[in-house]
Amino acid sequence: MNKPLRHVWLVVSVLFLLLFGSTTYFHVIAAGSLNADGRNARTIYNEFNKHRGPIVVAGQPIAQSSPTDDTYGFSRQYDPGAMYAPVTGFYSVVYGFGGLERALNGTLSGDSDALFYQRLADTVSGRSPQGATVELTLDPAAQQAAWDALDGRRGAVVALDPETGQILALVSAPSYDPNALSSHDTSAVQAAWKQLNDDPERPLTNRAIGGDLYPPGSTFKLLVAAAALDSGKYTKDTVIPGPGTLTLPNSSSVMYNHAGGDATACGPQDQSTLQEAMQQSCNTSFALLGTDLGEDALASTVAEYGFGQRLQIPLSVSPSTIGTDLDGAQIATSSIGQFEDRVTPLQMAMVAGSFAADGRVMEPQLVQQVRTSDLSVISELTPRQLSQPLSASNAAQMREMMVATVEDGTGKSARIDGVEVGGKTGTAEWGEGRAAHSWFAGYAKSGERTVAVAVVVEEGGYGSAVAAPIAKDVMEAVVNP
Template sequence: MNNAIRHTWLVSVGLFVVLFAALSLIQVALTEELNSHPNNVRQVYQDRGAPRGAITVDGTAIAESVPSEGTNFDYQRVYHDPFLYSGITGFYSIAAESTGLENSMNDYLTGQSDSQFFDRITSLFTGETLEGAQVELTLDPELQQLAYDTIPDGTRGSIIVSEVGTGEIKAMASKPSYDTNLLAVHSTTQFQENIDALSEEDGLSAYRFRPVYDTIAPGSTFKLIDLVAMLDSGDFDADTVMDNPSEIELPQSNRTLSNFFGGICDQQSEADLHFITAQSCNTPFAETAMDMGQEPIREAAEAFGWNQSIDFPLTVSPSQFPEVGSDAELAYASIGQASVTSTPLQMNMVAMAIANGGTLMQPTLIESVRAADLQVIERSEPEVFGEPISEDVAEELTELMQGPVESGTAWRGQSDRFDIAAKTGTAQIGDDSNLVHSWITGFAPADDPQYAVTVVYERIDYDYGSSLTAPNMRTMLEAVIEE
């Protein structure tokens, strides 16, 4: 009798082990294969209608999943203040691949990250619905609202505000924008109708967030990179006097390059680097670039992030400083034209590094990730991206960058609360429209930098763009820096 009981017990244990092994194999080893199988319609409905974790700003959800009624899906993704955050959150849809943080933070939002393994095991045995993690952003909601409101309707504008000592993004707004709820629908037909309607708006794409996607000519803001190469060489300082002709003929070319016609640069045929930077004179930078060659400038640019991909965790289009084929092309590249391009975020990173004494912090949008019970899974810590310049060069650049605001091209950005360091830029588009890209990037307070701001207007009238960039920068800096 005891043997029969023993055998029965051993068989029961063996069957339990086999069952557990099979269950583990299905739930762990084969999960991805089974979930992705095209005939697994049940899994599609489960995934698309699952309760994704919320994306929050200052503790308030800007994207969350709510119970859905009258559909085959249990939950509906809902976005709050979507025009402010559409490019950052992106959208989650059953009809297309998700974008923005909905894509890059998907493993956390669905509960599938490595750090949520035990949550998955627990839900497997309890039968409870697996809830995704909450992603808290570094954004300041009031600053984000101000940045969005500061950009005039009808323009293609971007504003970025970052904390120079941590790399945290405090505001990142862009226009035109759109309502992400239009693309979170459960009908593929409705999705296509809505995405087609959005694509008809001039300058708008639901798949492109200007601050991190658009790589455009940076114009004279790129002269900050020239200055880095020049100061690093040891042959230049702020008091160095240089030739400043109104126009130069470019070698092996029938092209010329000139200073701004009728501008203050024409008042001095020779000038020191203070004046040249403040007034953004083109010809001294172009001649110096041709004398130095392209390598020092490319090395300086790449130290800040050019020619490489960056994730924070949105994927950033690589800014480009490609090989140039002639001195004429190099001359134009040195003033942020020709084949040189930059995202607004990349130029903000330049300002951040200079403001932070030469140390460039990794930009980040993520403050923390919390499980459904609000227990912290991950918390972002400041991380160094690189050391593109020395502290001495950063100090010299800060001194030079105060000139444009005090008496130069960024004079509209003057504040009565603190000194601002900045560099403006105007990039010719090269078509028949006479429109330009209008830039400014800078930081404050100049004597104790805390925040960097970059403002960009694409394809805008020169006078209108110039009237917006510096005042916008001042507005954001005065809002973020406490009295």
């Protein structure tokens, strides 16, 4: 064989190997991930020809499939659409799926391994395959109260049962109508998708569990207080300093004791008890407290409450974080929920709920039950404890401080007659020349009913004026149904 022929043979051999290798990779190795990719239109076309199980809240479907006369076979409807859209997500022949439609696609489509025997029974009996029914933990009254109270303002509300981790409300606003994306009119779907993605209000972002996250402001003082109690050096009655202003360590920056440049000292002779500092949300008190505890203690405490963990509820939750390698000024600023502190509303509901649950942090869960088409239960919610960062006795002290904050402090707007309500307001600065975010994190308990809640309203201003009344409406919907 002469040299040119050898070169041609070598090139052809290499091309054949590349072709064989790529074909093997895409058809064998990567087949599963490609089929599961929500951008794979072929997968969507195939799945639209199958019955898809409903997503149900309190016995009523909020997402369900109906037969159609077109080539797709079924269409997906959402009712009410926007209020539950951050939970359900969308199911689109053009853009794939999001939310629970994506997270539980195998269950809803009937392709999950857990549904093998159901598929086998359907095949033997000649029935068309059926997707499973997913029953959520959401309380429709709490969801409606949160939706109505936010009234379209940018922000989020999360409510959960602190004893079980069941998520009772998960609202993000502004939202969108997933029906506009589930239409079989591809031109209309494309126009709706473009409009949603071009909207500066970011309606597709689930602010309750993700997005850019928020500085928690003074709601973070709950964690600093918990760390102080856990250290054994403090109780709710320990007297701590609270000067009107504080020059930050190794800095010329001055921290004021209250929002808006208010330099009123916390208590006579610039000192108060830890409980009084919580009631009046004294910045300098908690900055000095956090500095005394140190970065390691704060980092350890927040990690036990779930910071840094990427939870699956089964929606994916962005981890909440605080800064690292902090100097004295940064520790002081972090201790009042500023600097690099970033949280989800779900995280702050977990924090507030832990104090109502005797110091236990429960894993938040959104799915109550999964049933086959013949109503057989294939999975059911089991409460799972993530951690216990605080003893029951210290959790009781936290509740006393939080109740005092609502009864005779910054959280008065969250009071509910005849109900034990504890909480903490927050006013989180986040951008020069921008109004602060409004926060409330707390709990309500009446008889056997307990709910923990976190509310954030973007650029809402004082937490006491905006977020606390929203929290009251949501808590009341649960404890006084």
